[in-house]
Amino acid sequence: MTGYHAPAPADNGGRARKPDPARGFTAAPSSGPTEPMARRARPIRPPPRLLSRAADISGALRSMTAATFDILGIGNAILDVLARAEDGFLTDQGMRKGSMALIDTARAEAIYAAMGPGVESSGGSAGNTCAVAAALGARVGFLGKVAEDALGEVFAHDIRAAGVTFPTAPLAGGDPTARCLILVTPDGQRTMNTYLGACVAFGEADVDEAMVASAAVTYLEGYLFDPPAAQAAFRRAAALARQAGRQVAISLSDPFCVGRHREAFRAFVARHTDILFANEDEVMSLYEADSFEAAMEAARRDVKLAALTRSERGSVILAGDETHHIPAAPARVVDTTGAGDAYAAGFLAALTRGHALPECGRWGSLAAAECIGHFGARPQSDLKALVGAA
Amino acid sequence: MTGYHAPAPADNGGRARKPDPARGFTAAPSSGPTEPMARRARPIRPPPRLLSRAADISGALRSMTAATFDILGIGNAILDVLARAEDGFLTDQGMRKGSMALIDTARAEAIYAAMGPGVESSGGSAGNTCAVAAALGARVGFLGKVAEDALGEVFAHDIRAAGVTFPTAPLAGGDPTARCLILVTPDGQRTMNTYLGACVAFGEADVDEAMVASAAVTYLEGYLFDPPAAQAAFRRAAALARQAGRQVAISLSDPFCVGRHREAFRAFVARHTDILFANEDEVMSLYEADSFEAAMEAARRDVKLAALTRSERGSVILAGDETHHIPAAPARVVDTTGAGDAYAAGFLAALTRGHALPECGRWGSLAAAECIGHFGARPQSDLKALVGAA
Structure with a gap:
């Protein structure tokens, strides 16, 4: 809490979020990547100040072209x-x-046949973050690859109905839309089995340059290191964001995902990341650290801003020599699916609104607690009311 | 509560319910209508006694071939x-x-585009009843038509994973699997918009004669009066059940559905129905009665057994000159979708187990209360524990 003065919250300009009635649930034709941009033109507001300690960069941020999106996931x-x-x-x-395991078609079929009756809902780490951030009032876009099939239409419907701009063209004639078979045990823990399907086709061409350039924060999920073409897209998005003077955020997603791609992650975090999200296991895996404290100090050196989550022990926010300890919000644990995604959403929604870092952490904790209290990763409550941002 | 003696509960024979691992979630080939029968052969147990007052028919029931299924929905x-x-x-x-409205493709697309983010789960009135009854330990089969598509696979997976035998061949090359767009308002009330899709192709050929003959109760949902070919299937199933000396149950489903087909419903209930399920609005619509009491007496004359639900006022069970008033079980109302289906499931699971009518009503009330307490129609709790039937 060292010497930070919160700027006044930016004006939201009464932004209505309406889904596009032209998109049906039966085989809708693919939309071009730029079509929704015009439809979603919004009143310009001042660019958010991203870092509490960053008096040195806030001037530069203010002079930049105003952001059209707060967050692009x-x-x-x-x-x-x-x-x-x-x-x-x-x-x-x-x-x-x-943990999260990558599975092929045969394994997906075997697990699905063995598991109990399910409930389907849109997911994906960054997709969840986008939906939660939009519910908190942020202006949000999402890029990701679905197939031209029924599940792809469900994903597209849900993220757009949440108020998120989603322009990525669906994949025609390839693998089906990705699905994640999630087993929730009585302790509320979730164990995930991901069949990547159409996600593998997400590539550099899907990175909408104009959207990246117009988003205050480009937020990348670590799981994108798994599909090879997405890795390239990931790097391109980060380069474009940096080029446009925007911020790059990454979430490490999973300790085993970090283990699969440690060197690439380490280099990416050190060279291209402004804001790092990770939980205790992930950040320790990234730096192969023996203690959380050691990992924390390594993260502090690498990035301008890090938000490290520790389940019921809350989170720690690091920004230069600032350290903020944020308590977890009370929650009855029903299902932890998406809790980390929700934390990042709350944090970034508050940050891009100009809030102080402890307030960003509080929003993150509240969003995570809401998520943990029900089955599924997408919000079920009025999140704006929850954080007091009516 | 006049002169009824509960028979001892029948032995369940430790029936394990395992889904078929051969069924995947990607384009599984259709199975013939009789294939799962052999797979699911179960220890024979005495036929249940269905009616408390029916000393005159219980002898006949006992001498019949033992039922393989308690309920066929x-x-x-x-x-x-x-x-x-x-x-x-x-x-x-x-x-x-x-209410429930039937919608076409264009309307389904328009509603879906306008509605908020959704959660998908298997539904259908009789399908819900089957899933709940299976969770309560009943031996259950289901007949209904899905398409050979992703949503059809989800439906088939869920009902089989719930322990229900589901042999109907999926429809190839026709309309897609049916879906119901359900809007849940803050008072917990649900408003349904059904696109029937592949259900319209359900016909007489899909009525598995052996299954009907081997089920103690064939349970028909009133909504089947809407697709014309299903009406014929409906009548055939009832005729086969009667021919085999089994019981026919019908649920009226919806007052507007009753209004659309009143004469057909009235004739079917009077001539072919043993057990009638309806709520207050439905039974009053059926008999065009001015009061619930008048409708009640009409139902009493028409069928051997009627269970009439009245939301928070509980239910009334009629059997000849017996009348049982059953209180509703306490519930926090989250979403009423499937409450009536769950009531029928609890009632029939207890009835086919040989319980007394008040106990059947209690099971119905408890199953309905569980359903009302969460989002969606399929059970989320241990129902056997809830009713005390370990």
């Missing part, structure tokens, strides 16, 4: 299939509790 | 898409709150 576009399961089911299936 | 196979909505949304869309 880029990630795997996935439909979640959630079912309850006992711990024994995970053991029988050889699943590592709490 | 026949209904529209539908995927629900649930979203929260304000009352104003219903007004703007010209929807009648609390």
